[in-house]
Amino acid sequence: MIPFLDLQAQYASIKEEADAAVLRVLASGQYVLGDEVAMFEREFAAYCGTKHAIALNSGTSALHLALLAAGIGPGDEVITVPFTFVATVSAICYIGARPIFVDVEPVTLTMDPGKLEAAITPNTKAIVPVHLYGQMADMDPIMEIADRYSIPVIEDACQAHGAEYDGMRAGSMGISGCFSFYPGKNLGACGEGGIVVTNDDAHMQAIRMLRDWGQDRRYHHAIKGFNYRMDGIQGAILRIKLRHLDAWTTARRNHAQHYGQLLANSSVVQIPKQVANRRHVYHIYAVRTPDRDSLQQVLQHEGIHTGLHYPIPVHLQKAHADLGHKVGGFPRSEAAAKTVLSLPLYPELKPWQVERVVEVVEQMAYVG
Template structure:
């Protein structure tokens, strides 16, 4: 059996350090925020090339607070992509704002900057590009459009820990950048977690208050805030794992190159790393019109795969009130119908990559 993800293997490799970090928090008696979370914030901000990091309980909370601190209000419009995890749109809706979708670049799966301006209206206040599957969106034209129209850019970098765009790290290019530490992410907690990075002092000040009931000091609530604080155990564990992130990223990139070499000219379309971008390969998604049959064949041969994402957000029942219909975003819909995520993680052996690749090729000859 080749699993799609193997968190037990990651834990086994770091078991003494992770357990020591967790035990240290348990013995400290400080279980929410605290010194470990503060230290992690400092270290993660430095890794992203940002001045501040604000640790929260989920990546969704990170997006929500970033938009709130940026001044997005009910009735505003926020441009984003329909080909993403639903949390991107959910965070916009939490405020009462409206997600306005733009189709994707089919090569990178990220929002197509050439389509953004036609979606701008007098109500547009922000753009949320999603750095999907571990590759950053085409940020230069996005930032230029935003500057020209007076719009805010908040990066959804929840799948892009350590990715870069012409040398600039994910999360550092917009007003703020949001990350998830859901366990399966490239940098994952042992539970839930998220963080926002920004180099804007005022944004950082607002988000620190908003995550902790709007307090500027204990029991003085100057904003309507939320309980979005990070648990201290997660902060301590993430400090341990952050030291491994570059090594893990190198391992992911090597396995992605191996897949690419072994599947070149084969029966599936391969993902690409765009010029100037450092892809961190959170997901290795191939494309084939026979996706469902390939997934079934691989499962029968003992290989787990994933679907990221089989229904774009604009076609989800919970967003039907936005008024979008099938065919509105044909490239996102085509991707949703054809992508299949192959196993890819640092602990995956090269031999296992070879087995999966051989089976993908073999499937082309199965009736």
């Protein structure tokens, strides 16, 4: 059996460090926020090349508070893409704003800058590009348009820890960047977690207050806030994992290159493409194939687990039917949803496992 993800193997590789970190927190009594979280914030900000990082309880909370700190509220419009995890859109809805979709580029499946300007109205108050599968969106033209209209950009970098665009780290180009530490992410907690990075002092202060009941000091609630604080144990574990992230990213990129070499001339699947000026960190290795469901069944039959990221674009989800979109509204996102299949990819994957996956994929060329 080849799993889609092997968190037990990752834990085994850092067991002594992780166990010691957890015991250190238990002994300290600092179970919510505390020194470990504060140190992780400083270390992750340095990793991203930003002044500040504010640790939270999830990536969804990061998106929610980044939007609030940017002054977005009821009646405002926020531009994003429909081909993303639903949290991107849910966070916009939490604050009473309206998600406005633009379709994705056909190759990277990230926001198409060529469609962005036409979506801007006087009510547009933020743009949220999604760095999908570990590759950043085309940020230069997005930032140029945003700057011309004085619209803040909030990066959804929940899948892009360490990804780069012209040498700039994910999260460092907009007014803020939002990350998830869900366990399966390239940098994953042992539970839930998230963070906002920013160079803006006012945004940092607002998010710190918002995550902790709106307090500017204990029991002084200056604004209405939330309980979005990170646990001390998660901060300690993430500090350990951050030290390994570059090595894990190198392993992911090597596995992706191996897949790419073996599948370069495949008649079954289209492989993901890394754009020249971007560093892809391969959170997901999503191939595309017109017979996706059959291929997934064949792989499953051979003991190879796969994933679907994402089989229904957000504009066609029942939960967001109130937005009024129909099939055909965003054809590239809809085509991607029908054809993407995520193959196993994680640092501990073995070369022979990559080769076995490709062997089974290529069997599809002879089926029927």
